[in-house]
Amino acid sequence: MASTEEIREGLAEIVNEITGVPAEDVQLDKSFTDDLDIDSLSMVEVVVAAEEKFGVKIPDEEVKNLATVGDAVTFIEKAGS
Amino acid sequence: MSKVTIQAAREPRSSRILGIGGYRPSRVVTNAEIIEHIDSSDEWIRTRSGIESRRWASDEETVVSMSLAAAQKALADAGVQPEQVDCVIVSTVTHLYQTPSAAAEIAHKLGTNKAAAFDISAACAGFCYGLSLASDMVRAGTAGHVVVIGVERLSDLTDKTDRSTAFLFADGAGAAVVGPAAGPAEAGIGPVVWGSDGEHLDLIKQREDWRDALRNEIGPTMPHLVMQGNPVFRWASYEMAKVAQEALTAAGVTVDDLDVFVPHQANMRITDAMARTLKLPERVAIARDIATQGNTSAASIPLAIERMLETGEAQSGDLALIIGFGAGLVYAGQVIRIP
Ligand SMILES: CC(C)(COP(=O)(O)OP(=O)(O)OC[C@H]1O[C@@H](n2cnc3c(N)ncnc32)[C@H](O)[C@@H]1OP(=O)(O)O)[C@@H](O)C(=O)NCCC(=O)NCCS
DSSP states (O other): OOOOHHHHHHHHHHHHHHOOGGGGOOTTTTTTTTTOOOOOOHHHHHHHHHHHHOOOOOHHHHHTTTTTTTHHHHHHHHOOO | OOOOOOOOOOOOEEEHHHHHHHEOEEEEEEHHHHHTSSOHHHHHHHHHOOOOOOEEETTTSSHHHHHHHHHHHHHHHHOOGGGGGEEEEEEEEEOOOSSSHHHHHHHHHOSSSSSEEEEEOOGGHHHHHHHHHHHHHHHSOOOOOOEEEEEEEGGGGGTTOTTTTTTTEEEEEEEEEEOOSGGOOOOOOOOEEEOGGGTTTTEESSOOOHHHHHTTTSSSOOOOOEHHEEEEHHHIIHHHHHHHHHHHHHHHHOGGGOEEEEESSHHHHHHHHHHHHOOOOSSEEETTTTTHHHGGGGGGHHHHHHHHHHTSSTTTTOOEEEEEETTTTTEEEEEEEEO
């Protein structure tokens, strides 16, 4: 099972690949919309890539609750355990 | 029991696209005009869809007149005479006559010699569906030359006050002439990878059928198109990238062999996501006709190819991957040689 930091790093890589946001900016307290400027369509791409990378399922209705990078990391940790 | 043998059709041969042509309606509709009717902004529309402007047809620019113009250009491009055309296939969801077909009228007005003619309904996958039918007809010997037309007046079925579709849909026509290739080495249309997924028919559809629309309590209304944009985006960006990959495999090529990528011009963001998922090399030219054309459904792929030939982004002989996807849900993709 990946550690919190490993999941954050993986997520940061995905965000960087899809949006060009520097990976080091993708920290747990950052809001996807307000801090990282990721819109709803990029968020779909991030979610799909994360599902593939971490082998988890992130339902559509759950995506709305993932406001920050930390929210997403916590969800992936729980879903993968 | 009669013992005669039914004479078989000719030996299978190869097919290719011989010519392409398009028709773009004269009226340019800017985002400024769109946002007079919806709560939105030029910036939102540009960033979410890549659309800067689109074309909407006037009353004179009908499904039939736009198709004729596109088909005549494609025939001229192919160097094929109307009398050589054995079949006309028209894909449209906006020919507002249930019968007769647009194809029969177009075949006549083109000057074909009583060519077979019929319409198909495969929404934004319509051009690729039609191309597959045409290719198989030529290969089997059912037809010598086939004109395939994708044409829409989506503005007729678009609710100008609906935030999720008003900025997206547009009008136009695109056509291709399909005919025999000199030999297998000259084959120009790869195997189609296609399918449907009616479980998700609610994602993009006409709100109601004509009967209900005409008997509406508030008086007759148009049965407008409605769409759940976000799930469509997800489906198109990922599931369709898989279909595109299968179309490459079916044709025996890889992304490294490609020169051009022409997905249905649904939304620039879908195109970008697909290109990323497919890991297209930098050198592959990507169709971006949507910026000034909007989403023209069945017409978008031939229109985009025509534009790329005009700008020099694509050249005759280039290897292209095309894929259409839309309401149904339906999809179809194949590898082609640009005529
Ligand atoms: C239509 C589409 C651009 C909408 O984008 P989206 O990000 O999914 O839109 P959502 O409905 O999730 O809304 C996201 C935000 O944008 C806002 N919004 C929606 N439509 C808007 C519009 N026209 N103008 C401005 N803002 C709009 C929403 O209110 C929401 O804001 P909020 O986050 O503050 O609540 C997008 O889903 C899409 O293009 N999908 C594919 C459509 C397609 O190609 N169809 C044809 C296939 S053949």
